[in-house]
Amino acid sequence: MREILIALLLWTGGLFMFIAAIGIVRLPGLYMRMHAATKVGTLGISGLILAAMLDFADMAVTTQGFLVIIFFYLTAPIAAHMISRAAYYSGVKMVAHSVVDELKEARENGEEKKA
Amino acid sequence: MKMFLVNIILALIWGAMSGEMTFASFLLGYIVGYILLLLTQRFTGAESRYFGKVWHILLFIVFFLKEMLVASLRVAYDVLTPTHHNRPGIIKYSVEGMTDIEITLLAKVISLTPGTLTMDVSEDGKWIYIHAMFIDDPDVLRQAIKATIEKRLMEVLR
Numbered sequence: 001m002r003e004i005l006i007a008l009l010l011w012t013g014g015l016f017m018f019i020a021a022i023g024i025v026r027l028p029g030l031y032m033r034m035h036a037a038t039k040v041g042t043l044g045i046s047g048l049i050l051a052a053m054l055d056f057a058d059m060a061v062t063t064q065g066f067l068v069i070i071f072f073y074l075t076a077p078i079a080a081h082m083i084s085r086a087a088y089y090s091g092v093k094m095v096a097h098s099v100v101d102e103l104k105e106a107r108e109n110g111e112e113k114k115a
Numbered sequence: 116m117k118m119f120l121v122n123i124i125l126a127l128i129w130g131a132m133s134g135e136m137t138f139a140s141f142l143l144g145y146i147v148g149y150i151l152l153l154l155t156q157r158f159t160g161a162e163s164r165y166f167g168k169v170w171h172i173l174l175f176i177v178f179f180l181k182e183m184l185v186a187s188l189r190v191a192y193d194v195l196t197p198t199h200h201n202r203p204g205i206i207k208y209s210v211e212g213m214t215d216i217e218i219t220l221l222a223k224v225i226s227l228t229p230g231t232l233t234m235d236v237s238e239d240g241k242w243i244y245i246h247a248m249f250i251d252d253p254d255v256l257r258q259a260i261k262a263t264i265e266k267r268l269m270e271v272l273r
Contacts, residue, residue: 016191022194028199032203034232035246039186039228074223077227080232094203100204100205100253101204102205103205
């Protein structure tokens with residue numbers, strides 16, 4: 001029973017990481033690639049670490065595993081935020097079929113600083 | 116906060132008593148401690164806010180994991196199928212009246228939910244700008260964030 005659960009977690013974790021990797025190549029534009037890289041990847045990592053925690057099943061590995069997952073969830077969004085923000089302010093364009101850009105409107109109205 | 120510490124200590128005592136300090140025994144000790152504190156609430160004068168808050172936090176974690184899985188599958192679907200369904204854009208979201216720590220946490224949770232990514236916070240701290248992958252109507256998306264993520268987060272924080 002436990003083996004099945006571990007295998008399932010490893011599979012889903014690995015699959016999500018794989019999808020994240022394909023996403024980085026296939027999605028158009030920097031911003032959407034950030035979506036694939038940070039979030040689907042984080043989910044994949046959590047799956048792998050949960051599998052390791054279940055497999056070892058002792059206090060030391062479990063606490064460390066939890067810490068790894070927590071720090072991943074704490075740092076990944078900050079990195080994504082900083083990279084996309086830096087990209088936007090240094091003039092990286094959004095893909096052509098983008099629907100709205102309210103940040104651009106705000107900057108043109110003078111609500112936000114220009115650069 | 117004080118009740119949380121008491122509960123943790125009860126869980127540690129439970130673990131020490133049962134002679135094995137595993138994660139399962141700690142969890143069991145926490146649950147038993149929670150029930151004991153709830154039952155003896157009248158005598159100890161425990162803050163009753165704590166008991167509701169534990170549930171709010173648990174519900175928030177469950178809600179967050181569910182949201183993350185569903186949205187990840189949506190991104191995965193877009194990655195794996197040959198045609199792109201995404202309709203990306205940047206929307207403005209009002210965070211007026213929130214404290215700095217609340218804005219930070221909200222921005223983090225928004226970033227971690229796939230399909231939305233916090234890009235910038237306005238200078239005056241009244242707006243955050245969110246890059247979203249699937250926008251059918253900016254107002255509908257704003258409403259969705261307000262009704263789900265912000266509402267749940269505020270239940271936990273306030």
